Amino acid sequence: MNNRCSHGGLNMRGGRLGLWVLAAVVSVSLPPAAGQEPPETTVLEGALLIDGSGRPPLAKSVLIIEEGKIRAVGKLGAMRYPEGAEIVNLRGKTIMPPLINLHGHLGQTRDGFNAAPHGYTAENLRDQLAKYLAYGVGTVVSLGTDQDFVYDLRAAQRAGELPGARLYTAGRGFGVKGGFPPGGPPKMKGAVDRYRPQTPEQARAEVRELVTHKPDFVKVWVDDDFGRLPKMKPEIFRAIIEEAHQQGLRVIAHVFYLEGAKALVQAGVDGLGHSIRDQAVDADLISAMKARGVFLIPTLVRDESTFAYADPPRWLDDRFFQAGLEIGVLTSLKSSAFINQNRANPDLPKLRAAFEMGKKNLKTLFDAGVKIGFGTDSGPPKRFQGFFEHRELQLMVESGLTPLQAIAAATRTSAEILGANSEFGTLSPGKQADFLVLDANPLDDIHNTEELVAVWQAGKPLPPIAARK
Numbered sequence: 081m082n083n084r085c086s087h088g089g090l091n092m093r094g095g096r097l098g099l100w101v102l103a104a105v106v107s108v109s110l111p112p113a114a115g116q117e118p119p120e121t122t123v124l125e126g127a128l129l130i131d132g133s134g135r136p137p138l139a140k141s142v143l144i145i146e147e148g149k150i151r152a153v154g155k156l157g158a159m160r161y162p163e164g165a166e167i168v169n170l171r172g173k174t175i176m177p178p179l180i181n182l183h184g185h186l187g188q189t190r191d192g193f194n195a196a197p198h199g200y201t202a203e204n205l206r207d208q209l210a211k212y213l214a215y216g217v218g219t220v221v222s223l224g225t226d227q228d229f230v231y232d233l234r235a236a237q238r239a240g241e242l243p244g245a246r247l248y249t250a251g252r253g254f255g256v257k258g259g260f261p262p263g264g265p266p267k268m269k270g271a272v273d274r275y276r277p278q279t280p281e282q283a284r285a286e287v288r289e290l291v292t293h294k295p296d297f298v299k300v301w302v303d304d305d306f307g308r309l310p311k312m313k314p315e316i317f318r319a320i321i322e323e324a325h326q327q328g329l330r331v332i333a334h335v336f337y338l339e340g341a342k343a344l345v346q347a348g349v350d351g352l353g354h355s356i357r358d359q360a361v362d363a364d365l366i367s368a369m370k371a372r373g374v375f376l377i378p379t380l381v382r383d384e385s386t387f388a389y390a391d392p393p394r395w396l397d398d399r400f401f402q403a404g405l406e407i408g409v410l411t412s413l414k415s416s417a418f419i420n421q422n423r424a425n426p427d428l429p430k431l432r433a434a435f436e437m438g439k440k441n442l443k444t445l446f447d448a449g450v451k452i453g454f455g456t457d458s459g460p461p462k463r464f465q466g467f468f469e470h471r472e473l474q475l476m477v478e479s480g481l482t483p484l485q486a487i488a489a490a491t492r493t494s495a496e497i498l499g500a501n502s503e504f505g506t507l508s509p510g511k512q513a514d515f516l517v518l519d520a521n522p523l524d525d526i527h528n529t530e531e532l533v534a535v536w537q538a539g540k541p542l543p544p545i546a547a548r549k
């Protein structure tokens with residue numbers, strides 16, 4: 081017999097928090113696991129289901145979860161429910177896979193606004209992974225700014241001891257002495273800087289050191305900050321890429337210029353970690369990226385954030401944005417001192433143009449069939465973890481992708497890039513039961529991904545960001 085929840089009590093109009101609270105009650109009402117007990121099963125019925133594959137959504141769906149995994153997906157009225165399953169009514173809701181951020185950073189700020197030179201701590205990383213997940217970001221790749229204890233956290237998480245967004249890392253990335261990435265190591269005892277090799281031999285030796293930690297990717301920065309900083313020499317990035325490949329690792333590059341992107345693709349880079357922002361991409365780059373299967377992570381929102389605060393963006397008043405803010409940050413963002421400081425940036429016209437070029441190039445590359453992943457470069461000060469991932473979807477749609485295409489990039493394609501598409505990324509049988517429950521359909525308006533009422537991870541509901549305060 082099915083234990084139906086009291087659907088009358090599942091009144092979402094009463095509040096955004098009701099769903100996860102109720103769903104949590106469903107979970108704890110299950111009998112304790114024992115030898116003879118049937119497997120723990122939950123049936124979610126009635127939602128519009130966006131499976132992440134890029135296929136059209138399934139109306140009036142049924143999603144059957146067993147022991148934290150998706151057992152079956154089908155149509156309401158055409159599915160047999162497992163004996164004893166708990167049933168959750170999701171009529172009027174939309175479900176979709178959590179977002180996968182292939183380009184984030186951890187431990188660089190505590191409040192989201194100020195740099196935190198002492199912020200690279202296990203506690204802060206835990207908090208940030210929790211915030212990502214509460215915003216519906218199920219996976220984050222920390223791209224090249226980590227300290228080595230990140231590997232302990234990753235191991236703890238894989239052992240079930242660290243909640244929050246699933247963590248991948250590129251460990252310590254490869255930059256240039258006196259150049260990109262600017263900054264340096266956190267101001268903490270024992271903290272190390274990025275690698276900054278000066279010869280190909282040194283670069284190879286440092287890749288071999290990095291490999292001992294088993295990172296998920298290798299990160300290189302190839303940029304000169306509008307000509308102001310030394311740029312990584314081709315013989316250095318060639319050595320890094322070659323050695324990484326010999327060691328079985330893939331390389332993602334920070335890029336800005338078309339010429340840099342071409343040289344990196346020719347050198348065998350696996351992914352571009354930002355948009356190409358100086359000029360329109362051309363047929364040479366497109367054919368080389370396609371021939372070699374090189375993916376692009378646009379990070380449009382990162383580019384928007386470089387100029388947006390000079391003219392406060394509308395999303396500062398978005399309650400979903402505000403739900404994740406620490407105390408005082410909104411006041412700081414809206415202060416005339418901060419606005420004026422941003423307006424005084426002489427690079428503003430170049431930064432605005434770079435953003436527009438990045439959007440245009442995304443559409444060109446997508447239409448040409450280049451693999452488009454999803455990432456934001458969130459995590460440094462004023463690049464808000466969690467909200468920025470939703471903003472990125474909006475900007476991808478502004479660039480000309482459909483909501484369905486943008487969502488597929490952020491779910492299926494990004495899981496493929498991680499090599500994890502047999503575990504997550506789409507809502508199909510055998511995958512982990514991770515998904516978002518939305519109060520409105522993001523295919524009608526991509527902003528509706530912000531109507532987040534629950535985040536499910538491994539078949540269990542968790543509170544969304546709006547419920548955390």
Ligand SMILES: [Zn+2]
Nearest residue numbers: 183185223457
């Ligand atoms: Zn970055």
